[in-house]
Every structure is written in structure tokens, then in C-alpha cells.
Amino acid sequence: MTLGMTRLLDAHGHVGSWPDFLIPDPSAEGLLAMMDRVGVTTMGISHLLAVGPDAVAGNRLAMEIARQHPGRFGVWQVYNPHHRTPLSSTDGSSDLWGVKIHPDVHRCRLDDPRYEPVWQLGQPVLAHGQTGSPWSDAEQFATVAARHPDVPLLMGHVGLFPDGFDRAVRLVADLPNVLLEVCGSKMTGRWLARLVGLAGADRVVFGSDACFLDLRIGVGRLLLAPLSDAERAAVGHHNLAQVLGLA
């Protein structure tokens, strides 16, 4: 199996521990070693402290990690709508990839006006998506993407559950600013290939959710899914590189 590309970009990563379960190695160093092991060039991370109770401190930690390992990590700065987290502008820094929001953890609907500062910033947005969730169903992605057509919006996990994938694709089919990011414990290589067939290879973006999930599972899914080399390269590199201006 060939990757068909020279650089693998991972759109969805994390550093840090999470209260719901044990992550044996939540460190940036461990993640970097695993990235080297399986060929991930650069990973966009948010610190799980930032997704949780302290976005300011977690964002600071993520930026420090990115600075310590130039070119290996991009940062999704987390915006907590309750705390009105101060957001950084990119200032041309390639370390800052955009804004991460997690409507389910924050218990604030994706289409809630309290996220307005995120959309006004104009940076790419990676949002947790979860089919059937009152906070982050694909329908809400369609709503906010139509309101803000100039903001690239990555639908995290394509809604998480396979029984919602087909509907998620349909709901955002006419909204080209929405990209489908494919990490998740319920994703399969078969579904990854099917999503490429349904939405087009130019609308699907690779993510692993490491260290929350094992990076090898995500990378293996991309490498072993029944895709052409060109499709694999689009999903694993080109689409995200275009959004981030890294091409």
C-alpha cells in the first residue's frame, strides 16, 4: 500500500488527559514519537485542558508545544462560549491553524449566537460533530456554514455515528466551505471510502483524534481504506493544506 503523497497532515489531534477514561500516554513527546513511527508530518492539536475547563491555559500549552516542535504541530485554539475565551489572530503564524469548538462539552449549540466571535475571526474552524446531538448535529453545521460561507468549517467525526454519515453528506453537499473530518471510534475504512464516493475526495479530510484515540488506528484506516492514491493524497494532505494555505 502506498501513501501516494509525501506529507500526511492530521487535522484532528489532542494533547493531555481526559477525565472519562485512561489515556496511557497523553504527552506531546509520545505523540511526536508515534507521528514519526507512522509518517504523520504535522498534526493540528488542541489541548484537552482547553477543551475542558480552562481554554486559556490549555491554548497556551498547545502553543508552547507547537513552538517547541517547529513544523510538527498546528494549534486549534479552543473557544469556550461561556468564558468568552480571548482568541488570537494568525499574524501569519503557521502554528495557529484556527479555532476548535466543542458544542457537546460546552453544552452550547453550534448555531448559538454565543459562538459569533469565532465566525467573525474568520479562521478555519474545527467543530465536534455528533449525529442526533442537541448541540452538534449535522443540521447545525449546515445552518452555520450557510451563514458564514467564507469560513472553512471542518465537521469533526462526520457526526461520529455511521448511521448519520449519509445524512451528514447530504446536508452539507451544497456548502463547499464544509469539510468532512473522519476521525472517530466508529469510523471504518469502508466508510471512509464510501464518504469519498458520496461527497467527493475534495471534501474529506483525514484526522485521527490522537492521543484521545490511537494514532495508528487512524493512519491505518487511511492507508488501508480502498481508495486510489490520488484520493488518499487529497484526504491525507491536499484538502487541509489548501484550507490552511500550506500547499
Add this chain to the structure above:
Amino acid sequence: MPRKVIDAHRLAGPVPFDDLPTDPRPEMERLGIDSALVTHTIGLYSDPQAGNDALAQLTDPRLIPVPVVVPGVAGADVHAAGARLVRLCPQRHRFDLTGPIALRTLGDLGVPVAVDFEETSPAELRTLAGHLTELRMLVLNPGYRHLRALAELLAVAPNVWTEIGTVNTEGGVEWLAERFGAQRLVFGTGAPVLDDCGPRFLLDHLDLPPADVDLIAAGSLEGLLEGLPG
């Protein structure tokens, strides 16, 4: 790369909620999986006996049948008599895994059993393992969110093995191997409902000695089926 790969958890047949391959062999060949323990979907999603009958029609030696057993249901143990492993679905088939009927049936059967972690609980499995100390159990689909509870189960129940296909938090498989040894860990996927691509790649990239990877890929399962110590 492991010398031999056996998938301990695979399905044959159609599922009612998706359009998935019904024959596991093309994907097994594509992914370098030499053989698989297979349960028929008719047995899971319709009638256990009909599913076991359909399973008996699979004659390819690469597909090792894992019939579904419903304790107390007459005839359900016909195919199980020659099976190397049987599948229990206490939630789907609404029976008490640690009730008197199940304990009597499984004690009489004398065949290792596989149970999906989502259909039971660590406490129930601990109870079962305590009652039937000779019964070998394979936990399927343990997931990644209950690693501590799974570890507690493995620590107190030496007759329990676990599949690794869904142990997918960062370094989770190595964490289990360090504590319980690779001989308690078994490669399996749950495909095609669950993913086989990621777990197959993980198997090739485990941060473990080659001998341990060989155990996880096939040796541990063979030991479980043949009655070797875990």
C-alpha cells in the same frame, strides 16, 4: 510483521442496518488476514439456530465457525458441540449471563465463550469467571473507555482474554501487554460492522517485541482455543 494473523471476531452475512460485504474473505485477503473466527449475522440479528445452520454451510477452512448459543434454548448447542468457540449475546437474546441456566449450560458445554463487552459488564464477567473457573472467555469489542475496568477484570480472572481491535486509545494495547502479557491479548476486529483497516495496521506497528506481536496476531488465540495457559 506477524507471521500469521487470525481475526478472532468477524461476521459473515447481511446486517439489517447497513450495506456491508457478506463474505469476509476478499477483505481478509486484501488486508493480510490468514483466517478468522466467524459468526453468522443471521444468528445475531435473526434466529440463532438458522444462523448456526448458515454458518455450517461455510466450508472454507479459513473461516472457523463461532456459533451463537442461547442458554436453555433446545438445539442451540448442536453445532456448538463441534465448535472451538461459541458466541454469547446476553443482552441481544435477553438472558442472564450469570443465572442458573447459563451457568449450567456453559459448564456442560466445555467450550470457550466469546462475549461482546457492550452486552455485559466487568462485574458480570467477574462473577461468571468466579463460578466457572475452567471456562475460557474472550471479551470482544472492549473499547477504549473502560481500560481500567478491563484491567481489573484481567487481573482477577486468569481465564479471561481480550480482543484488541477497539482498544484504540493511544498506547492502550501496549499498556495492557505490559500488565498482563501479550498471551492474554487477541487480534480481532468485529468487521465488517467495525473497522478492520485500523486494527490491522496497529498490529503491524505495535511497540512490542516480535514474539509478543506474534502472540497477539495468532498465538494467544490458538492458546485460548487449545486450552494452553493464558
